[in-house]
Amino acid sequence: xxxxxxxxxxxxxxxxxxxxxxxxxxxxxxxxxxxxxxxxxxxxxxxxxxxxxxxxxxxxxxxxxxxxxxxxxxxxxxxxxxxxxxxxxxxxxxxxxxxxxxxxxxxxxxxxxxxxxxxxxxxxxxxxxxxxxxxxxxxxxxxxxxxxxxxxxxxxxxxxxxxxxxxxxxxxxxxxxxxxxxxxxxxxxxxxxxxxxxxxxxxxxxxxxxxxxxxxxxxxxxxxxxxxxxxxxxxxxxxxxxxxxxxxxxxxxxxxxxxxxxxxxxxxxxxx
Amino acid sequence: xxxxxxxxxxxxxxxxxxxxxxxxxxxxxxxxxxxxxxxxxxxxxxxxxxxxxxxxxxxxxxxxxxxxxxxxxxxxxxxxxxxxxxxxxxxxxxxxxxxxxxxxxxxxxxxxxxxxxxxxxxxxxxxxxxxxxxxxxxxxxxxxxxxxxxxxxxxxxxxxxxxxxxxxxxxxxxxxxxxxxxxxxxxxxxxxxxxxxxxxxxxxxxxxxxxxxxxxxxxxxxxxxxxxxxxxxxx
Numbered sequence: 161x162x163x164x165x166x167x168x169x170x171x172x173x174x175x176x177x178x179x180x181x182x183x184x185x186x187x188x189x190x191x192x193x194x195x196x197x198x199x200x201x202x203x204x205x206x207x208x209x210x211x212x213x214x215x216x217x218x219x220x221x222x223x224x225x226x227x228x229x230x231x232x233x234x235x236x237x238x239x240x241x242x243x244x245x246x247x248x249x250x251x252x253x254x255x256x257x258x259x260x261x262x263x264x265x266x267x268x269x270x271x272x273x274x275x276x277x278x279x280x281x282x283x284x285x286x287x288x289x290x291x292x293x294x295x296x297x298x299x300x301x302x303x304x305x306x307x308x309x310x311x312x313x314x315x316x317x318x319x320x321x322x323x324x325x326x327x328x329x330x331x332x333x334x335x336x337x338x339x340x341x342x343x344x345x346x347x348x349x350x351x352x353x354x355x356x357x358x359x360x361x362x363x364x365x366x367x368x369x370x371x372x373x374x375x376x377x378x379x380x381x382x383x384x385x386x387x388x389x390x391x392x393x394x395x396x397x398x399x400x401x402x403x404x405x406x407x408x409x410x411x412x413x414x415x416x417x418x419x420x421x422x423x424x425x426x427x428x429x430x431x432x
Numbered sequence: 433x434x435x436x437x438x439x440x441x442x443x444x445x446x447x448x449x450x451x452x453x454x455x456x457x458x459x460x461x462x463x464x465x466x467x468x469x470x471x472x473x474x475x476x477x478x479x480x481x482x483x484x485x486x487x488x489x490x491x492x493x494x495x496x497x498x499x500x501x502x503x504x505x506x507x508x509x510x511x512x513x514x515x516x517x518x519x520x521x522x523x524x525x526x527x528x529x530x531x532x533x534x535x536x537x538x539x540x541x542x543x544x545x546x547x548x549x550x551x552x553x554x555x556x557x558x559x560x561x562x563x564x565x566x567x568x569x570x571x572x573x574x575x576x577x578x579x580x581x582x583x584x585x586x587x588x589x590x591x592x593x594x595x596x597x598x599x600x601x602x603x604x605x606x607x608x609x610x611x612x613x614x615x616x617x618x619x620x621x622x623x624x625x626x627x628x629x630x631x632x633x634x635x636x637x638x639x640x641x642x643x644x645x646x647x648x649x650x651x652x653x654x655x656x657x658x659x660x661x662x663x664x665x666x667x
Contacts, residue, residue: 187530187611187613192629196626196629196630216530216611216613216614216616217613217614218530218611218612218613219612228518230520231518231519231520231521232518232519232520232524233518233519233520233529233530335629336629337628337629337630337631338628338629340631341628341629341631341633359630360630360631361630361631361632361633362631362632362633363631390519392519392524392527
């Protein structure tokens with residue numbers, strides 16, 4: 161009896177995984193902002209209906225997404241850290257990188273605006289002002305695209321935030337949403353991509369303080385994982401999803417997506 | 433506190449409306465954690481029984497290790513399983529990463545030590561009462577283990593429930609090996625983590641309430657089995 165149950169349960173497990181393998185499906189290693197903002201819920205049904213290809217999204221920070229893709233645990237990479245993406249392709253992990261869409265980063269802060277940066281558009285000046293005033297700043301601290309961008313902005317501002325680590329500079333080591341929750345909980349300024357901010361539901365008394373600097377530009381790119389490096393990838397299906405995202409139809413679908421009447425991502429694929 | 437009230441309402445609405453997505457997530461949570469509990473019992477109970485009735489050099493150290501493994505951090509288990517199941521890992525050819533099977537494997541590794549360590553304690557206490565009788569009946573080791581497990585079955589149900597509780601409540605392991613993929617590997621805890629990161633705290637809390645109710649249901653079902661069995665035994 162015992163053995164039979166064991167046998168049946170293993171058969172069920174094997175059958176379930178075999179069933180899974182039969183479907184035409186791909187895994188996208190993605191940054192969190194595109195998933196948390198609901199963009200995939202808008203795009204995937206359209207693509208899946210047209211092609212029958214099932215798209216499974218694993219949403220993690222850009223750093224982790226790239227590592228997972230390097231380990232061949234994804235068929236397509238959709239992230240936002242151009243230098244890291246180009247290095248990924250150069251190392252032979254990806255076939256090619258293409259600009260997909262953009263939006264921008266903003267710095268959000270509490271109603272009181274202790275550092276007095278509200279309304280500023282010079283992000284470097286705003287950051288040094290936050291540091292000088294000793295106001296709290298919550299950083300991702302997780303090697304994500306947003307974190308990399310934030311570090312480059314600190315460098316440009318001439319402030320080394322690591323000297324204030326654990327004091328005014330708080331590295332949460334978590335995703336964007338978790339960092340916003342933590343930052344808002346402690347009254348800290350937070351740099352976030354606009355898409356995550358607009359769709360974030362726990363804003364409390366927080367508002368956008370700094371926006372509009374060219375340096376806050378946030379470019380997303382798409383890279384199919386190379387079948388030469390990873391023979392297990394579903395290269396054909398991954399390429400057709402990439403092609404669709406970059407096509408006129410895909411680009412229009414990206415531009416159409418809005419939360420509370422605000423467009424979150426602006427398509428900018430090169431015209432083919 | 434406003435969140436609490438809102439969350440309770442939301443939880444009620446979610447359950448009463450029979451939300452299809454929610455049902456799918458609940459079903460997968462139960463499937464994964466119950467399978468893991470079942471497999472962990474298959475591994476942990478014989479192991480616990482064997483250690484309970486055996487005397488060998490270094491036994492003390494084995495007990496310490498078994499007990500310490502009860503504190504395995506889920507994230508570490510997830511990471512180890514990920515590294516093995518990853519396409520670039522030794523078991524990558526199986527293609528199991530980001531499937532419910534991977535989640536069952538991770539949770540089994542997480543809770544098998546709990547089942548082994550707790551059942552060892554239960555069975556050892558019982559064995560100290562039974563040892564002489566076993567000797568007089570000339571029972572072999574295997575038969576003694578079977579007799580002990582059978583006689584302790586109600587206490588061992590609680591051990592299984594402790595394992596199930598740990599499995600169904602953890603998020604660290606399943607989010608790494610499952611990937612929290614919608615309609616494929618999303619379970620209650622990863623859905624709660626996702627809604628929290630979206631700032632949808634009330635919805636996250638509502639899902640938490642639903643999870644608690646499910647755990648309550650499973651425990652009540654086991655309690656029911658135990659009570660009806662006990663009634664039969666004394667008729």
